[in-house]
Amino acid sequence: MERAPADAQRALTAEQIAAMCRRAFGESAVVASARELGGGTFNTTYLVSLAPAMALVEERRVVLRVAPPDSAAVSWDEAALMRRELHIQPHFAALSTLAPRTLAADFTRQLLDRDYVFQTLLPGERWDDVADALSPEESLSLWEQFGRITRTIHGTAGSAFGGPFPVPEFRAWSEAVLYRLGCSLRTMAGASLDVSEMAAAIEIIRGGAAVLDELREPRLLHGDLWLFNLLIERGAEGPRIVGVIDADRAFWGDPMADWTMFVLSKSASPENRPLYDRFWEAYGRPPQTRAGAFRAAAYEAMNVGIALPWAARHGHGDLVERGKRELREALEALRRLRP
Template sequence: MSSEAPLQLKPRLEISIDQARAIVRQISPDASVLSLTELHGGEISTVLEIALVDAPACILKVYPESLQWKMAKEVYVLGLLRDLGTTIPKILLADDTRSVVDLNYVLMTRLDGTVLGRREAALSEAGLFSIYAEMGAALRGINHVTLDSFGYIGPNGVWTAYPTNRAYMSAQLDRKLKEFCARGGDPALAERLRDSVEARQHLFEAATTPRLCHYDFHAGNVLVTSRGEPHLTGIVDFENATSGDPLLDIAKALYYFTAKDAPKRDGLLAGYGPIERPDWQQTLDLYRIYCTLELWCWMAQIGKREVLADLTRELAAAS
């Protein structure tokens, strides 16, 4: 088991009205701050809503010390999506000077609507199918954006560029299996997983064009209308974006669905539209193994070891 201390996330900040005023006045000198409210959701950054007098509210997102580079990444990715039909946040200010708050932060527009996760329990199966179909169409729009190479996106584009999806996913698998073992995972299981994935790596080759993937597309990062039948009003949180195979993005979006979530799955896939790829369902199954391995490593990294047994069982069943 790794002796490394868990990664520290969500910086606990006591931001004063005066600090909020100093931040907002960099873009609006006459702004008057009414209140600050911490918003729930997300494991990485602290997100606050700043209510203003006689002006639309805005969102302050502060990044933890260990992940300060994610500020520039989010600015970069949102810039790629300027022409997306679905509303995304607009960056009003990105500040890495630490002159007001001793961490990197962005100030963004506040999108209308409420988080879909807060409405799901009251929706009918038809309502779930409908809103997830809207999400599927929006995800396809995100995946329509092309990049120059496969790889994880950093502050200024793809960090380590790979010429093919197979090369990228092979490197990712190798890195995550090493991390799995370093953090206390079973080496024998790691080898079985390696053999299982390598036997199907030809499936990765069908993705020939690197495309933008949100890679955290779920009900907590989607905003919908607050009343009546829900309709999509916005998408947030592009911190995990990568340049890869759209099927990887779909696999991650479907990851937490169970049998009772069939209306969500069916709606997402219907809205996404035809997937003109041979063996696409088998490819989704292959990506699910990677998503599970990645989640195991992440939970171990942030110290949530109580969930590792269930994830280990899922990996063992997939091997």
């Protein structure tokens, strides 16, 4: 696959893939084929077919995900993503039938200078790839399922905010938020972006730490849950979500800080309002309070702080301008709602 210079992905050789399969599945494992899969922006992913063995009548198909090398330019929120995902994966047990299972993981760097995992291949197709082909009724059904799945994820409680290892964990939610904001500010500065508005937002959020700390119980957040990370199957009884993938950005915090909630707020329009209403009906609408509005503005700054340097690094000028505008809006809201 063709790649831009800033891409973190790196292709493998056939010999490397064969060696990785032998380590994971035994010296007798034979690779029938390996096809690189598109759609992602970070890990290099292959669909691997293992040749039939005596114990297998048919080819066994598995997914190989390979992290970028340490030499790749990644930001603070992308460091050790695969290790973070493996650490937090057991906490997604409530979605065990929808999440891929890890078959093997190798972080030794003995075969190549990158982390990698083999996972089960889930059925279905990416929702965003077929969204335009769905009827209004089918879309409404999927958005309702989306709301229930998000509620299920957020229903899992943890013991500390932030994380997972090796990202630091904190006893107070405000400490986790300020840590993430501080990392984003430094990353923005490294990308030659103006950080004055982010710095101003951080000072207001620090002054309103008590409002953030009204959240006492850490909840599981997916960190990147949207249509491109949901797999669906279409059948006679209608479409259903059959897979939830790429939870490597998961962490512990306020459910309203999850990336899903940020995208819902920033992409709302009259056209998709019925779909979003169906999501919120299934998830449960949060109460509208001044404290909640302050926290929402803080989370907007936190999420924009991650998206802005990513867009700058990948040359997406339109997204950079949008991010600057949204950060300015978040700062204005924080000033208005300052405790």
